[in-house]
């Protein structure tokens with residue numbers, strides 16, 4: 084079922100954590116490793132803490148897991164806005180994940196150089212095959228952005244599976260982000276969204292008229308993979324049907 088709606092945030096997080104475990108086991112059995120791109124922002128921290136908790140930490144062979152980031156703020160890794168810092172604190176450090184299994188953006192470089200370096204790193208990791216993540220975790224902003232695909236930015240028009248730097252006037256900073264074609268090569272994509280302030284965005288992205296310039300998350304449609312939404316009831320409240 085592509086739409087997972089739960090009465091509480093906690094139930095939503097547990098469902099997504101179970102899904103994460105299932106995808107990890109499936110990938111490790113089939114290919115010997117699980118390659119995941121983490122999301123940032125305000126929503127996923129609780130998910131990462133749950134995965135690192137005693138309820139989940141023994142359910143996955145963590146040494147077989149490789150961590151990338153679907154987007155990043157162009158800030159040092161020590162900055163409170165850093166997606167890497169959040170994931171490191173909530174998930175990677177508590178699980179003792181080895182540094183060579185964590186692929187962070189090189190934000191000490193200029194934005195375009197950092198994006199190009201990350202594209203190179205991703206392609207080298209998957210070489211000789213095309214980059215295909217087992218799972219890409221995503222959030223959704225109340226303006227319908229996902230990853231750092233913000234409304235009316237140039238990166239929305241990307242046709243290549245790569246990482247790009249984009250200046251986002253509404254947050255007044257550079258972001259580094261997977262393009263939609265790169266996300267859409269994934270085997271699975273999971274959105275985690277909660278809260279009433281996201282309800283309109285969820286409705287517009289799922290049921291609104293097609294307008295990816297306004298609602299960039301509409302671009303996310305894996306070409307040969309699955310797309311699932313994990314929502315709490317307030318985030319799903321405006322959906323019809």
Ligand SMILES: O=C1O[C@H](COP(=O)(O)O)[C@@H](O)[C@H](O)[C@H]1O
Nearest residue numbers: 122123124125126221222224230
């Ligand atoms: O996919 C993502 O979505 C968020 C928006 O989520 P929010 O919880 O911060 O509203 C985005 O900013 C984040 O970096 C990204 O990975």
